[in-house]
Amino acid sequence: MLWRTIRSMEVMAHSSSFLLPKLHQPAKTPANNYTLVVLNQQLPRFMPRLWAQAKMRICADGGANRIFDEMSQMTNDLDRNRYIPEIVEGDMDSIRPEVKRFYSSQGSKISDKSHNQETTDLHKCISSIRHRTPDHEKANLCVLVTGALGGRFDHEAANINVLYVFSDMRIVLLSDDCLIQLLPKTHHHEIYIESSVEGPHCGIFPIGAPSTSTTTTGLKWNLSDAEMRFGSMISTSNIVDSDKVTVQSDADLLWTISLRNLT
Numbered sequence: 249m250l251w252r253t254i255r256s257m258e259v260m261a262h263s264s265s266f267l268l269p270k271l272h273q274p275a276k277t278p279a280n281n282y283t284l285v286v287l288n289q290q291l292p293r294f295m296p297r298l299w300a301q302a303k304m305r306i307c308a309d310g311g312a313n314r315i316f317d318e319m320s321q322m323t324n325d326l327d328r329n330r331y332i333p334e335i336v337e338g339d340m341d342s343i344r345p346e347v348k349r350f351y352s353s354q355g356s357k358i359s360d361k362s363h364n365q366e367t368t369d370l371h372k373c374i375s376s377i378r379h380r381t382p383d384h385e386k387a388n389l390c391v392l393v394t395g396a397l398g399g400r401f402d403h404e405a406a407n408i409n410v411l412y413v414f415s416d417m418r419i420v421l422l423s424d425d426c427l428i429q430l431l432p433k434t435h436h437h438e439i440y441i442e443s444s445v446e447g448p449h450c451g452i453f454p455i456g457a458p459s460t461s462t463t464t465t466g467l468k469w470n471l472s473d474a475e476m477r478f479g480s481m482i483s484t485s486n487i488v489d490s491d492k493v494t495v496q497s498d499a500d501l502l503w504t505i506s507l508r509n510l511t
Contacts, residue, residue, distance in 0.1 A: 257434075257435065257436045257496075258434070258435050258436070259435065259436045259437070259438055260418075260431075260432075260435040260436070260437050260438070261437075261438045261439075261440065262418075262429070262437065262438070262439045262440065262503075263439075263440040263442065264420075264427065264441075264442045264445060264446050264505075265440075265442055266280070266282055266297070266298065266301045266390070266392060267294060267297060267298075267442065267445040267446065267507070267510060268297075268442060268444070268445060269297065270300065270301070280388050280389070280390045281303055281381075281385055281388045281389050281390065282298075282301050282302045282303060282390050282391075282392055283302060283303065283304045283305075283306065283377055283389065283390070283391050283392070284298050284299065284301075284302035284304070284305045284306065284391075284392050284393075284394070285306050285307075285308055285311075285370065285373045285374070285377075285391060285392070285393045285394070286305070286306070286307045286308065286311035286312075286314060286315060286333070286394050286395060287308050287310075287311050287369065287370060287393065287394060287395030287396055287407075288308070288309060288310030288311050288313065288314060288342055288369075288395055289314070289394070289395030289396075289397075289398055289399055290314070290318070290395070290398075291314050291315075291318045291319065291322065291394060291395075292394055292422060292423060292424045292510075293322075293424055293509075293510055294507075294510040295318075295319065295322060295394065296319075296322060296323050297510070298392055298394065298422075299319070299331065301392075302392065304334050304335075304377075305333040305334055305335075306333060306334065306335045306336075306337055306373050306376075306377070307333045307335070307336045307337070307343075307351075307356075308337060308338045308369035308370055308372070308373050308395075309336070309337070309338030309339060309340060309341065309342045309343050309369045310338075310342030310343055311369075311394075311395060312333065312336045312343045312347050312348070312351055313342065313343060313344055313347050314395070315331055315333060316328065316344075316347045316350065316351075319331045328350070329354060332351060332354045332355065332356055333351065333356050334356065334357065335356060335357045335359055335376070336348070336351055336356050336357070336358050336359065337359040337361060337369070337372055337373050337376055338359075338361060338369035338372060338373070339360075339361055339362040339364070339365065339369065339372075340358075340360050340361075340362050341362070359376065368403075368406050368407070368410070370393065370396065370406070370407055370410050371406075371410050371413065374391060374410055374413075374414050374417065374419065375414075377389070377391060377417075378414065378417060386417075389417065389418065390418045390419075390420065391417060391418065391419045391420070392420050392422060393407070393419060393420065393421050393422060394422050394423075396408075396421040396422070396423075396428075397421055397422070397423040397425075397426070397428070398423055407421060408421070408428065408455070408502070411428075411429065411430040411502070412430065412455075412456065412500065415430055415432050415500060416432075422507075423507075424507065425506060425507060426504050426505060426506050426507055427446070427504065427505060427507060428502055428503070428504045429502070429503055429504075430500060430501070430502060430503075431452075431495055431497070431500065431501045431502070431503050432500050433497055433498055433499050433500050433501075436494070436495075436496045437494065437495040437496070437503075438492060438493075438494050439466075439492065439493040439494070439495065439503065440491065440492055441466075441488050441490070441491050441492065441493060441505075443488075443491065444508070445507065445508055445510055446505050446506065446507050446508060447487075447488045447505055447506060447508075448487045448488050448506070449485060449486070449487060449505070449506040450467070450486050450487070450488055450493075450503070450504060450505040450506070451482075451483055451484040451485065451486060451502075451503075451504045451505075452464065452471075452483045452486070452495065452501050452502070452503050452504075453476055453478075453482035453483055453484065453501060453502055454476055454477065454478075454482075454497075454499045454500065454501050454502070455478070455502055456500075457499050457500070458475065458476065458477030458480075458499065459474075459475065459476045459477070459497050459498060459499035459501065460475050460498055460499075461473050461474070461475070461497065461498045462474050462475075462476055462495070462496070462497040462498075462499070462501065463495075463496050463497070464483075464493065464494060464495050464496075465490070465492075465493065465494045466488060466489060466490035466491075466492050466493035466494060467483075467486050467487065467488060467489055467490075467493060468486060468487035468488075468489045469483070469486050469487070471483060476499075488505065
């Protein structure tokens, strides 16, 4: 994530280069510090890429079952010892006992938060990441979350809500089909499109509060000082039309873009 100032507003630069194989990383890719959070949904096809990119890997409760059951099959590597999360965190109501014992024996920290039933496992993990990350590293921190989309809609809504609760952190929710991230109103945004792995379909819209003024460039149907709100106009089924999309708004917006058939 890059920062600079344009017309008294900081610019936040975004890229999905974490989806690229390491050999194909752009030379100017921001030096992000990626942390991977695995929730309890089927792993996306490109999970091995995310695992390789991450400097820290956290399984949220039953997400540990997914790594234990699915990761070796995805990589054709039956040695489970190669895929050990640094932390398993949550209320521990979904992780299987044998999975918990295995990762504990391999050195994973088991962080039992069963005493806290007021927040979701994802909320617990993000709060923990914020606490563990030194201040001087937070500017380059990017949290990649798998398993946040799909399944029960109330779970999806809770995961999207986490983006707003931790709006000062860069968090990307990922599925096989798309990614979602928050574009805070406090910044002007430049989104660098990695066309080999994402697009062309995209959407941008506010949740919770309307936008009275949103302006974009780089889309087939750009917005110019546009109003958006649920019950009226929102920008969905749009198309990226450039290798850079810019967004400026008076409201926090969700940005979503389709992902290609990655393996």
